[in-house]
Amino acid sequence: MKRDKISITEAELEIMNVLWASGEPMTAQQVSDTLHGKDWKYSTIATLFSRMVDKGTVTYEKRGRFFYYTPSINEKEYKTHETKNFISNLYNGSVKNLVASLFESKQMSAEDIDEIKKLFELEE
Amino acid sequence: MMSQIFTSVLLMSAVGSVLILVLLMLKPFTKKVFGSHWQYYIWLAVLIVMIIPLRIQLPSAPVEISPEELSIPELQTNEVQIVEQEPVEASNGQNMNTVETPFKLSDTIKGVHAGHYNIIIYIWATGAALFFMYGLFKYGLFVNILRRSSVKISCPEMTKALKETQMKNKVNVYVTDFIDAPMMVGLFRTSMWLPNHALSEKEFHYILMHELTHLKRHDLLYKWFALAVSSIHWFNPLAHFAVKQINEECEISCDLAVTTTMNNEDKNGYMNTILNFISANKVREQIFTTAMANDKNQIIRRFDMIRESSKKSKIIITVSIITALFILSIAMMSSGILNAKNIIPTNEPDGNRTNIVLIGYVTGQKHADTIMLFSLDNKNKDISILSIPSYTQIGNTGGLQSRISTIYVSEGENAVIDAIQSFLDIPVNYYVKLDTDSLKNVVDIMEGVEYNVPIKMVYDDPYQNLHINLEKGVQKMDGSKIEQLLRFRNNNTPTVPIGHIERDLLHQDFIAKLIRQKLVNMDVSNMTKLALAILNNVETNFPATEVPAYVSIWKDANFNDIKTFSLPGENVFDRGINNFIVDHDGLSSLAEQYLK
Numbered sequence: 001m002k003r004d005k006i007s008i009t010e011a012e013l014e015i016m017n018v019l020w021a022s023g024e025p026m027t028a029q030q031v032s033d034t035l036h037g038k039d040w041k042y043s044t045i046a047t048l049f050s051r052m053v054d055k056g057t058v059t060y061e062k063r064g065r066f067f068y069y070t071p072s073i074n075e076k077e078y079k080t081h082e083t084k085n086f087i088s089n090l091y092n093g094s095v096k097n098l099v100a101s102l103f104e105s106k107q108m109s110a111e112d113i114d115e116i117k118k119l120f121e122l123e124e
Numbered sequence: 125m126m127s128q129i130f131t132s133v134l135l136m137s138a139v140g141s142v143l144i145l146v147l148l149m150l151k152p153f154t155k156k157v158f159g160s161h162w163q164y165y166i167w168l169a170v171l172i173v174m175i176i177p178l179r180i181q182l183p184s185a186p187v188e189i190s191p192e193e194l195s196i197p198e199l200q201t202n203e204v205q206i207v208e209q210e211p212v213e214a215s216n217g218q219n220m221n222t223v224e225t226p227f228k229l230s231d232t233i234k235g236v237h238a239g240h241y242n243i244i245i246y247i248w249a250t251g252a253a254l255f256f257m258y259g260l261f262k263y264g265l266f267v268n269i270l271r272r273s274s275v276k277i278s279c280p281e282m283t284k285a286l287k288e289t290q291m292k293n294k295v296n297v298y299v300t301d302f303i304d305a306p307m308m309v310g311l312f313r314t315s316m317w318l319p320n321h322a323l324s325e326k327e328f329h330y331i332l333m334h335e336l337t338h339l340k341r342h343d344l345l346y347k348w349f350a351l352a353v354s355s356i357h358w359f360n361p362l363a364h365f366a367v368k369q370i371n372e373e374c375e376i377s378c379d380l381a382v383t384t385t386m387n388n389e390d391k392n393g394y395m396n397t398i399l400n401f402i403s404a405n406k407v408r409e410q411i412f413t414t415a416m417a418n419d420k421n422q423i424i425r426r427f428d429m430i431r432e433s434s435k436k437s438k439i440i441i442t443v444s445i446i447t448a449l450f451i452l453s454i455a456m457m458s459s460g461i462l463n464a465k466n467i468i469p470t471n472e473p474d475g476n477r478t479n480i481v482l483i484g485y486v487t488g489q490k491h492a493d494t495i496m497l498f499s500l501d502n503k504n505k506d507i508s509i510l511s512i513p514s515y516t517q518i519g520n521t522g523g524l525q526s527r528i529s530t531i532y533v534s535e536g537e538n539a540v541i542d543a544i545q546s547f548l549d550i551p552v553n554y555y556v557k558l559d560t561d562s563l564k565n566v567v568d569i570m571e572g573v574e575y576n577v578p579i580k581m582v583y584d585d586p587y588q589n590l591h592i593n594l595e596k597g598v599q600k601m602d603g604s605k606i607e608q609l610l611r612f613r614n615n616n617t618p619t620v621p622i623g624h625i626e627r628d629l630l631h632q633d634f635i636a637k638l639i640r641q642k643l644v645n646m647d648v649s650n651m652t653k654l655a656l657a658i659l660n661n662v663e664t665n666f667p668a669t670e671v672p673a674y675v676s677i678w679k680d681a682n683f684n685d686i687k688t689f690s691l692p693g694e695n696v697f698d699r700g701i702n703n704f705i706v707d708h709d710g711l712s713s714l715a716e717q718y719l720k
Contacts, residue, residue, distance in 0.1 A: 080301055083269060087302045090266045094259045097371055098347055100338035100378075101307035102331060103398055103423070104371075112420045113403055120427050122396055 006073060006081050012052055015045065020075040025061065025068035130245045132177040132463055133356060139459040140174035141362045143451070158444040159436050160380050160429055164373035168346070169452040170366050171353045173459055180460030242669055248359065256355035267309060270317060274300035282316065285332050293339060304405045306331045308338050311348055321404055327397045330390075333382045341381070343374050372422065376429050383430045395427050476503050477720065478674075480554045480666065481544060483537060484631070486588075486611065487561040492532040494610070494631050495540065497550065499719040502674075505681035508718040509636060509688045510550075511628040516691060517703040518543040524701055548691075548711060550719050557663040560611070564603030565661050570654070572602045573638050578630070581612045609634065624704075625690060636686040644683045651675045689714060 008016060018034050019026060026034075032045045049069055052058035060067045073081075096104055117123055147154075147166060155163050279297040286293065295308075296315045306318050316335050323331070338344065350367045357363035383391050402423070436444075477499065484494030495512040514529035524530055531539045541552045558566075567573060576598045583592040592608040601609065610631055613622060622630070643651065655671045692710030695702055 083273070084302050087266060087269060090262050091303075093262055094351075095263050095266045097351060097367055098259070098263050098344070099307045099309045100335070100343050100347070100374065101303075101305045102334055102401060103305050103375065103426075104419070107405070108402055108420055108423075110403075113399055116399065116420070116423060116427065119424065120392075120395060120431065122392055122399065 006057065006078065007055060008052075008057055008078070012048055012057070015048055015052070016057070016071055016075075016078070019058075019069065019071045025070045027066045027068055029066075031069075130248055133248070135462050136174045136177060136459055137357050137360045137363070139455055139462065140170055140357070140366075141360060142458075143170050143173055143455045144362045144366050146451075154444075154447075157440065158447070159440075160373065160377040162444045162448065164370070164377040166448055166451065167350075167366055167370045167373070169448065169455060171349055172452065173455040174357055174363065175353050176456070177463055178456055178460035179463050180457060242667055251358050252355050255358040256352070259351055259355070270298070270300050270302060270309075273302055274298040274317065279316075281328060281332060285336055289336065289340065291336070291340060295339070305401055306335060308335045308344065311344050314339060314344065319401070319404070321401070326393055327400070330382075330394045330397045334378060334394075337378050337381050338374075341378070343378065346370065347374070375422075376426050379426050379430050384435070391430055395430060398423070398426075477501055477551075478554070479550065479552050479719065480556055481537075481541060481552050483532065483540065483555065483557045484563070484610070485557070485559050487559040490533045492529045492540070494628070495528060495532075496632065496635070497544065497552070497719065500674075500678075502677050505678060507639070507681075507683070507686045509632050509686060510714075510719060511632050511688070511690045512544070512548075513624050513628055513691060513704045515624060515702065515704050516693070517696075517705055518547050522698055522701070522703065527703060548706065548715075549708075550715050554666040555664060556666065558661075560607045562661040563610070564607055566658055567601070567603040567606045567638075569657050569661075570638075570642050572600050573606070573641055574598060575601050575606075575609070575634060575637060577601075577609060580615075581608065582615050583612060584616060606634070628690065629688075632688045632690075636688055639686060640683045643678075643681075646679075648675055648679050651679060687718060689718065 014035065015031055018031050022034075028042065028046045028049055031049075032040065032042045035045070049058065049060075049067075052069075053060060057072055058069050059072050060069045062068075091099075092104075147170070151163070154166070276296060276298050282295055282297055286295065293314060296313075297318065298315060299318045299320055301320045303317060303319050306316065308314055308316055318331075347370070350370050354363045354367045379394075383394055386394065480498045480500070482494070482496045482498060483492050484496075485492050492514055495514060495516075497510040497512060499508040499510065501507070512528060514527065516528045517526045518528050518531060519526050525534075528540060528543055531543055537555045537557060541555055544550055544552050577594050577596055580596045581592050581594040583590070585591075590611060592612050594605060594608055594612075599605075613627065642654075646654070652671055652675050655675060656668060659666060659668050659671070691704070692707040692714060693705050694707070696705045
């Protein structure tokens with residue numbers, strides 16, 4: 001499972017939900033129209049989109065004059081990721097003291113792992 | 125009751141903290157010499173010390189006999205008239221203090237208003253409950269989410285392994301996307317949860333070994349126990365530190381148990397399995413956090429242990445066990461001894477009757493000059509006051525050390541209460557300690573009292589800074605005059621001393637008159653204020669929260685009919701000591717009628 005840090009703000013999540021719901025690439029204008037209840041200006045949405053493109057959570061293709069945006073993570077993936085984060089927080093909070101696991105949720109870099117492998121001569 | 129529990133908790137926390145620090149200091153040494161298993165299980169000693177309140181009553185130390193205490197036989201009389209004969213007791217009890225003063229937690233909290241102490245107790249209790257329930261809640265949430273997302277798989281290897289090791293447990297195995305590491309969850313129906321990775325047969329075998337070892341050793345029980353203890357001691361950071369240590373050592377010693385009989389190839393396989401899991405969720409960011417460094421070091425520590433694992437010699441094992449038991453006993457003993465010196469007597473009033481023992485003493489001195497038992501019949505609203513002479517002999521041994529006042533000096537109010545309950549067979553619900561300074565305050569709060577001083581009292585003792593000068597007759601007495609009245613034993617010249625009994629009767633009479641004068645026709649609001657003000661000025665285990673209940677019962681009581689009694693018995697002079705020997709038959713009929 002891809003383990004890049006997925007970061008989506010609350011506002012961005014709104015937009016993602018729209019994209020996921022439609023299942024098709026959408027322009028900023030279309031999203032804005034769908035979200036008309038929210039009272040967001042078009043420019044806000046455009047800014048959000050550009051941020052998401054930078055973060056890599058959304059990709060775009062240019063068709064004619066407009067940019068069509070597609071989410072680069074699917075909804076299930078995201079929900080899983082969020083749940084996993086949540087579980088992780090619970091675990092690190094205090095649940096780890098009540099369960100017996102092989103190791104505590106470790107976050108180590110590839111370098112760290114290599115270092116350990118070398119240290120203990122564990123190259124397979 | 126609550127304050128007794130809370131005081132115990134504080135004491136256990138203190139002793140536990142000391143133990144934790146000691147273990148921490150010894151860790152480099154003990155880890156090397158005694159090994160990981162010892163390191164893991166020694167924390168059990170900490171948990172035990174912090175959850176089991178012991179009470180160890182030390183035998184009372186012998187008391188040095190000072191000349192002041194040697195008394196000359198008194199002529200017995202029960203009239204309130206002042207009579208001759210008085211043991212020469214110029215300086216009263218100042219030399220009784222050859223016995224070490226026991227540490228008093230209550231002294232430390234002395235400045236705290238009775239009411240404030242109760243607030244602290246409630247905060248503690250709430251904190252403990254919240255802490256535990258919050259932990260439980262998170263755990264429940266965790267298990268719930270996992271269950272909903274998981275798939276149960278059949279696991280013949282598990283069944284086989286359980287059978288081989290003859291464990292009776294039934295362990296279900298689930299797979300879920302939401303965890304990174306295999307884990308055992310659940311105290312009662314333990315299940316094994318696996319992350320959604322492909323595993324080779326060998327890898328799975330290692331995991332199984334690891335998790336089943338946890339199961340076999342009841343590590344989950346240990347962990348939950350630690351949670352319970354750390355909830356009680358939620359306010360103590362060292363308790364949480366201990367929990368952290370327990371969890372770390374748990375894994376390390378588990379590794380040890382699993383790999384100890386493995387050959388090198390298997391050990392490597394085991395270590396690689398762990399690394400593979402970690403690899404699966406490695407972080408790509410280069411941001412370095414201290415948490416990551418810690419994680420890395422933890423793994424290195426574990427792997428070191430696995431590589432290094434050598435069987436400890438029998439001698440070392442024996443020594444380590446002895447050391448562990450030694451540490452545990454010392455800790456438990458300290459806790460027990462400290463606890464005995466601070467336990468507040470239990471004995472909830474039964475609703476109908478409340479008995480309160482009053483111990484009066486001169487500010488700055490240790491000797492209990494006055495001991496009175498107030499028996500409140502809450503149903504009939506009658507008050508009886510029993511005077512207990514300070515030289516009453518408790519038990520049948522005799523001698524100075526058996527006097528109730530000596531017991532007070534060497535063992536404190538708890539021992540006095542014990543004596544009254546066991547030896548005199550009268551229940552005691554609360555104690556009040558009143559020193560002369562506080563008495564002065566109380567009398568002044570009540571704006572003085574009118575009293576008929578029986579004789580002219582003039583006495584000066586520069587050593588004690590005691591100067592008594594009272595005219596005979598009815599007069600308004602302020603706090604200072606009351607103190608003089610109550611401390612009077614004899615005039616300068618000619619010696620017109622009053623005996624012990626007479627003094628006790630005088631004290632009784634004074635209190636009865638004081639109650640009558642002040643409390644009759646007092647309204648609820650004033651009575652409440654007065655009660656709280658008194659509580660503020662004395663050392664007591666009477667909870668301020670009970671005041672409203674008592675005031676509402678006693679607000680229209682008949683204070684004119686207070687009965688006063690002396691403890692039935694007689695002076696007995698034996699081997700140079702004059703003790704008051706209780707007449708148990710006389711006492712029991714008196715007690716049945718008026719005190720129980």
